[in-house]
Amino acid sequence: MPNSLLTVSDQMGREMQVHPHPKRIVSLVPSQTELLYDLGLDAEVLGITKFCIHPDQWFRTKTRIGGTKDVNIELIKSLEPDLIIANKEENEKEQIEALRQFAPVWVSDIVNYSEAFTMIRSVAQITGRVAHGQQLLAKIEKAFQQMPSHPLHPSAAYLIWKDPYMTVGSDTFIHNILSLAGFQNCFAATLRYPAITVADLQEKAPEYLFLSSEPYPFKMKHIKALQADLPHTKIHLVNGEMFSWYGSRMQFTPGYIGELLQSIV
Structure with a gap:
């Protein structure tokens, strides 16, 4: 007898039915693509985005179905997926709705550590990798229990984009990681990813300014340019993937x- 379908809900609260062990998965989110790999999946994943750079062997061999904001719906349909994994923030609502016409789409919605844990546990369940998920979660939990934080809780700003400069509000995963690391986000009163100016940074006068490696690839030249306007702020390049x-x-x-x-304290 064929396996009965599994009824699950995604992080948007949407209920759907999926195969207990999906064999034709498409991932629209880089961080969740890497998760699928670390859950022990391989041949089951058919399509990924052009931004899914980890693991490298998947980036070089899996079918690329476009970017996170402009997926190729017809190409995805041709792969005949039995599960599509997406994210509320990284993917476009209209495209997600179009994909739902021919496959179950499980959508994550993550703004903090706890919701990330829930996502990992859920993805492990719907892909039939519960044991792998439990091992991974135990490893992550242990690492975070041992994570140090800045003892003085200094003020900080975090830039993700240039022209215009864009920072992070309090309802973002990056904000949560900053807080866990002991920093007070200067722009915590804002939401999502507001555009700001150098004048805004000067007004806030953060003790630290972090320039992310992604989505905008900040470099040393950007530190030099901003340092002239923020002479008393310690400015550092940081690995955006880690935040x-x-x-x-x-x-x-x-x-x-x-x-x-x-390196900075």
Whole structure:
């Protein structure tokens, strides 16, 4: 007899039916693509985005179905997926609705550590990798329990984009990681990813300013330009994946934060 379908709900509260062990998965989110790999899946994953750079062997061999904001719906349909994994923030609502016309789409919605845990547990369940998920979660939990934080809780701002400069509000995963690392987000009164100016940064006068490696690839030249306007702020380049990837890469975040604190405190 064929396996009966499993009824599950995604993080948007939407109920759907999926196969207990899906064999034709498409992932629209880089951090969740890496999670699928670390859950022990391989041949079951058919399609990923052009931004799914981890693991490298998947990036080089899996079918690329477009970007996170502009997926190729017809190409995905041709893969005949039995499960599509998406994210509320990273993917477009209209495209998710179009994909739902021919496959179950499980959508994550993550703004903090706890919701990331829930996502990992859920994805492990719907892909039939519960044991792998439990092992991964135990590893991540242990790492975060040992993660150091800045003892003085200094003010900080975090830039993700240039032209215009964009920072992070209090309802973002990056904000949560900053808080766990002991920093007070200067723009915590805002939501999502507001555009700001140099004048805004000067008004806030953060003790630290972090320039992310993604989605905008900040470089040393950007530190030099901003330092002229913020002479009393300590400006550092940081690995954006360690602050914003909410999948299995979280197991490395505490170690990275520890190294960062050692280098700047």
